[in-house]
Amino acid sequence: MATAVAFTNKPEELFVDKHVKYIQTLDTRKDELEYWLTEHLRLSGVYWGLTALHLLGHPGALPRDETIKFVQSCQHENGGFGAHPSHDAHLLYTLSAIQILAMVDALDAVDTEACVSYVRGLQKPSGVFAGDEWGEEDTRFVYTAIQTLKILGRLDAIDVGRAVEYVLGCQNYDGGFGLVPGAESHSGQIFTCLGVLSMTDSMDRLTPASKDQLAGWLAQRQLPNGGLNGRPEKLEDVCYSWWVMSSLAMLGKLHWIDRNKLVGFILSCQDEVRGGLADRKGDAVDVFHTVFGIAGLCLVGWGGLKEVDPVYCMPVETTKRLFGAK
Amino acid sequence: MTMASHGITRRPVSAAQSAKAREQELLKIEQYNTLVAEVQALRASNTYTTATLSTTATLLSQNPEFNTIWNYRRRIVLHLLTPMSADEKLKLLTSELAYLIPLLQSYPKCYWIWNYRIFLLQTCSEQLDVTTALIVWKGEMKLVDKMLGRDARNFHGWGYRRGVVGEIERLQGRISGEGGKGNVDASAGSLVEEEFQYTTAMYQKNLSNFSAWHNRSKLIPRLLDERNANPEERRTFLDGELGIMQEALFTDPYDQSLQLYHHWLISATCSPASSAGAKSGEIVRLTQSQQLEILSRTLAWMRELLEEEPECRLLLEELIFVSGLVRGHVAENNDPDTISADEVKSDMQSWLDKLMVVDPMRIGRWQELAERL
Numbered sequence: 001m002a003t004a005v006a007f008t009n010k011p012e013e014l015f016v017d018k019h020v021k022y023i024q025t026l027d028t029r030k031d032e033l034e035y036w037l038t039e040h041l042r043l044s045g046v047y048w049g050l051t052a053l054h055l056l057g058h059p060g061a062l063p064r065d066e067t068i069k070f071v072q073s074c075q076h077e078n079g080g081f082g083a084h085p086s087h088d089a090h091l092l093y094t095l096s097a098i099q100i101l102a103m104v105d106a107l108d109a110v111d112t113e114a115c116v117s118y119v120r121g122l123q124k125p126s127g128v129f130a131g132d133e134w135g136e137e138d139t140r141f142v143y144t145a146i147q148t149l150k151i152l153g154r155l156d157a158i159d160v161g162r163a164v165e166y167v168l169g170c171q172n173y174d175g176g177f178g179l180v181p182g183a184e185s186h187s188g189q190i191f192t193c194l195g196v197l198s199m200t201d202s203m204d205r206l207t208p209a210s211k212d213q214l215a216g217w218l219a220q221r222q223l224p225n226g227g228l229n230g231r232p233e234k235l236e237d238v239c240y241s242w243w244v245m246s247s248l249a250m251l252g253k254l255h256w257i258d259r260n261k262l263v264g265f266i267l268s269c270q271d272e273v274r275g276g277l278a279d280r281k282g283d284a285v286d287v288f289h290t291v292f293g294i295a296g297l298c299l300v301g302w303g304g305l306k307e308v309d310p311v312y313c314m315p316v317e318t319t320k321r322l323f324g325a326k
Numbered sequence: 327m328t329m330a331s332h333g334i335t336r337r338p339v340s341a342a343q344s345a346k347a348r349e350q351e352l353l354k355i356e357q358y359n360t361l362v363a364e365v366q367a368l369r370a371s372n373t374y375t376t377a378t379l380s381t382t383a384t385l386l387s388q389n390p391e392f393n394t395i396w397n398y399r400r401r402i403v404l405h406l407l408t409p410m411s412a413d414e415k416l417k418l419l420t421s422e423l424a425y426l427i428p429l430l431q432s433y434p435k436c437y438w439i440w441n442y443r444i445f446l447l448q449t450c451s452e453q454l455d456v457t458t459a460l461i462v463w464k465g466e467m468k469l470v471d472k473m474l475g476r477d478a479r480n481f482h483g484w485g486y487r488r489g490v491v492g493e494i495e496r497l498q499g500r501i502s503g504e505g506g507k508g509n510v511d512a513s514a515g516s517l518v519e520e521e522f523q524y525t526t527a528m529y530q531k532n533l534s535n536f537s538a539w540h541n542r543s544k545l546i547p548r549l550l551d552e553r554n555a556n557p558e559e560r561r562t563f564l565d566g567e568l569g570i571m572q573e574a575l576f577t578d579p580y581d582q583s584l585q586l587y588h589h590w591l592i593s594a595t596c597s598p599a600s601s602a603g604a605k606s607g608e609i610v611r612l613t614q615s616q617q618l619e620i621l622s623r624t625l626a627w628m629r630e631l632l633e634e635e636p637e638c639r640l641l642l643e644e645l646i647f648v649s650g651l652v653r654g655h656v657a658e659n660n661d662p663d664t665i666s667a668d669e670v671k672s673d674m675q676s677w678l679d680k681l682m683v684v685d686p687m688r689i690g691r692w693q694e695l696a697e698r699l
Binding site: 256 | 393
């Protein structure tokens with residue numbers, strides 16, 4: 001995947017050390033109200049930060065033991081994980097927990113059987129998954145459920161066939177996928193649906209014509225400034241460097257957009273002084289846009305970064321260890 | 327922000343916080359954390375009272391993303407509803423719905439508020455009689471109209487609209503089913519005509535509304551079924567939609583929404599059997615000669631438009647797409663009378679060459695399509 005590319009846009013520098021430092025200091029910002037207001041994202045925040053550090057080549061920059069302890073403290077009796085010990089369990093944070101443990105090679109630190117049973121309990125007769133006990137259903141939760149079980153080697157615990165049928169039922173005439181059947185195509189949902197099809201070896205369920213059309217739609221997401229948007233006629237945003245590009249990677253069409261221009265856009269969103277990436281140039285940075293900007297750079301083969309797996313959004317080193325070489 | 331934010335301007339590096347600002351920030355943190363601790367203690371002790379509704383409301387107005395507290399609020403509401411009379415239930419549920427309105431106006435993209443609202447409405451369907459529940463659900467349409475009036479592309483707004491319409495249709499169907507004796511008409515209670523008209527009103531305000539075109543495409547197969555449209559009426563309907571697109575694309579050939587909708591109309595009705603892609607709702611079943619007639623008519627006006635807009639990449643892409651369909655038909659047809667496959671191919675080649683020049687960002691795609699020609 002990583003091929004040498006001649007980059008022609010400025011600024012040409014990725015401020016690796018600053019981004020590492022930025023992520024390391026995220027948990028020390030307890031004197032900012034925002035730190036407390038975002039507690040409901042904490043476990044996913046750890047996953048975003050840790051993934052970025054791995055991709056930047058600094059996997060040890062967060063203390064491993066503390067990380068594992070925090071993940072353990074977020075598991076509920078029902079087997080699911082909350083974003084924080086005092087928050088309810090939800091599939092979104094359950095996947096983050098399992099991804100973190102997969103990256104630090106510590107899956108045995110939690111009760112994985114309870115986790116499998118939590119995920120299995122959330123599948124509905126249509127094949128879709130609810131996010132939690134309250135029952136909101138959409139394709140994001142199909143992705144999180146399937147990846148969680150795939151990492152744990154327990155896809156046998158659920159009805160994979162029905163999950164795949166549900167996802168296929170969310171495909172629209174433009175080739176894209178929505179949150180539920182009938183919903184408008186959106187790059188984020190395209191990533192989750194292609195991810196489900198990839199993890200379940202079902203990509204061949206899409207016709208060559210609809211794959212081509214989808215890749216064409218995804219390529220249309222690139223705007224003249226090089227950035228990508230999530231839907232027609234919307235603004236560009238660094239996080240689509242991941243949702244759109246990982247989807248193009250799964251379709252084998254990364255070359256359908258202009259890599260140099262995308263790289264220029266992503267790099268322009270860095271905070272060159274304090275580290276981190278923002279949604280757009282000049283905006284406040286956050287760890288979510290930091291990881292998805294860096295992962296986007298990995299997909300287009302920016303030098304010095306680790307290879308990223310477009311299906312799992314984890315380093316290829318991790319997915320190779322889990323699933324063997326592809 | 328430290329986790330995930332959109333469109334917040336970066337604070338300048340030089341803007342060091344004054345001691346006073348830092349002090350104020352710490353005070354805010356202390357107040358917020360005191361409130362969180364209070365609510366979490368109530369939650370841990372399974373306290374479900376009217377008073378906890380207002381305590382959680384205070385916290386949620388400061389942090390509407392705190393999904394665990396929304397879940398706590400659901401438990402409070404379910405607990406309070408249990409002993410209530412029908413009138414009291416309606417009163418509590420409608421006051422909860424009203425409480426959310428200012429929050430939704432301030433945070434229209436917060437999933438958790440929408441989820442909580444849907445929970446309340448579903449609780450209406452489960453705990454109120456069907457006629458009362460229907461009135462509550464119908465009231466939602468005003469909210470949806472307001473949200474989409476403010477932001478015509480709001481992703482949550484459109485998804486919510488489809489959900490609300492679906493439940494209103496279900497409840498109306500139930501009521502008409504109860505009135506009659508058996509043989510319930512599948513379309514009893516259907517809002518498909520109204521919803522179709524709504525997409526018309528939305529695109530007439532702004533052609534460039536992909537969400538409206540998308541919804542229209544989803545409604546059309548059902549609309550025609552419920553109208554019991556015969557093949558000729560279906561063809562007339564298709565001609566009408568194609569006519570709207572032709573006119574609209576002459577107004578703005580650079581509009582992706584229009585291009586995508588037009589693309590759907592053509593691919594859903596004029597694809598040769600061998601290249602019929604993902605299944606799509608049926609508009610009309612056309613014979614091959616009818617399909618070729620539409621395709622040639624389309625190519626004719628697109629060529630005309632291309633003379634005015636020779637560098638329009640979307641138009642070039644559509645010309646290639648439509649020509650590709652013509653080519654597929656010619657390949658399937660043993661007796662291609664008037665169309666020359668070679669001519670079609672050479673046109674496609676010249677448009678691809680043009681695209682490589684006018685759309686260099688996607689040159690990889692155009693080169694690949696050229697190789698496959």
